[in-house]
Amino acid sequence: MRIVSLLPAATDIVAELGLSGQLAGRTHECDWPPRDVAPVPVVTGADLDQNTLTSREISDAVGGSAHAGSSLYTLDTRALAELRPDMVLTQDLCDVCAVSYEKVSRTVRLLDAGTRVLSLEPRTLGDVLDCLVTVGELLGVRARAEARRAALLGRLDRVRDAVAGRVRPRVVAIEWLDPLWPAGHWVPEQIATAGGEPLLAAPGEHTKPMTWEAVRAARPDVLLVLPCGFPPERTLRETELLTGLPGWPDLPAVRSGRVWVLDGPSYFNRPGPRVVRGAEVLAHVLHGVRAGEPVTPAEARPYPGR
Numbered sequence: 001m002r003i004v005s006l007l008p009a010a011t012d013i014v015a016e017l018g019l020s021g022q023l024a025g026r027t028h029e030c031d032w033p034p035r036d037v038a039p040v041p042v043v044t045g046a047d048l049d050q051n052t053l054t055s056r057e058i059s060d061a062v063g064g065s066a067h068a069g070s071s072l073y074t075l076d077t078r079a080l081a082e083l084r085p086d087m088v089l090t091q092d093l094c095d096v097c098a099v100s101y102e103k104v105s106r107t108v109r110l111l112d113a114g115t116r117v118l119s120l121e122p123r124t125l126g127d128v129l130d131c132l133v134t135v136g137e138l139l140g141v142r143a144r145a146e147a148r149r150a151a152l153l154g155r156l157d158r159v160r161d162a163v164a165g166r167v168r169p170r171v172v173a174i175e176w177l178d179p180l181w182p183a184g185h186w187v188p189e190q191i192a193t194a195g196g197e198p199l200l201a202a203p204g205e206h207t208k209p210m211t212w213e214a215v216r217a218a219r220p221d222v223l224l225v226l227p228c229g230f231p232p233e234r235t236l237r238e239t240e241l242l243t244g245l246p247g248w249p250d251l252p253a254v255r256s257g258r259v260w261v262l263d264g265p266s267y268f269n270r271p272g273p274r275v276v277r278g279a280e281v282l283a284h285v286l287h288g289v290r291a292g293e294p295v296t297p298a299e300a301r302p303y304p305g306r
Contacts, residue, residue: 024085118134162291193282
């Protein structure tokens with residue numbers, strides 16, 4: 001089976017199923033596991049340089065939205081055709097964060113090679129883990145996929161056990177800095193699993209921009225900063241987008257030093273199996289307890305500007 005993944009989360013799923021060796025192509029943002037994906041040909045690029053543009057400039061360039069408008073991805077249709085994939089994994093959930101499903105489908109029809117396109121559209125934590133079985137069945141490893149899903153569900157149960165009975169802090173998670181955007185879809189469930197009370201977004205919700213006044217009114221005990229597609233180092237370059245806002249020092253989360261920068265791309269933005277690690281990281285952030293491997297500074301670090 002020759003697989004082309006046009007979604008980093010799908011690449012994570014293929015790796016979780018032990019099928020990285022069948023990857024024939026990937027996106028330029030697929031980065032896990034590094035040793036497995038590094039040799040795989042890249043079939044996408046980016047029109048925008050997220051390292052040089054500000055959050056506002058990126059948002060304006062894609063239509064003023066972090067979930068709709070122009071995609072940040074471009075597809076090398078010639079490279080895709082040359083790979084002659086048996087299956088292409090993509091998504092139809094966000095028009096910005098991956099090559100559009102419509103473009104992928106149109107390109108595959110032109111290949112005339114019997115290629116199958118599978119669109120993954122998870123919105124909840126359960127949906128994310130169910131995608132393992134969906135992909136596993138189509139790739140002929142359903143039993144392995146069900147076993148991996150069961151193992152991941154077991155890890156989530158251990159997170160819940162680790163935080164059981166503790167006071168649940170009120171939590172706001174920020175998925176984009178300018179404009180401010182609350183993290184929806186599976187992130188509220190990650191927060192709840194780790195013993196927090198998610199604010200300003202419901203499980204499975206496709207969110208919209210929010211005002212700073214809404215954050216201030218929510219008075220979160222904990223503020224999580226996990227911009228979509230930004231590793232922590234990139235996030236920290238725009239610290240002043242939050243610290244310069246009126247009333248920043250008065251937020252309960254700021255006064256108590258409970259503002260955190262998290263690795264969004266690895267554990268929160270992508271609907272892949274590593275969202276389970278995200279819940280484990282949050283158990284440490286919200287309650288200081290260990291659930292799984294120890295949390296490293298690369299995964300979670302205090303936000304400067306208290």
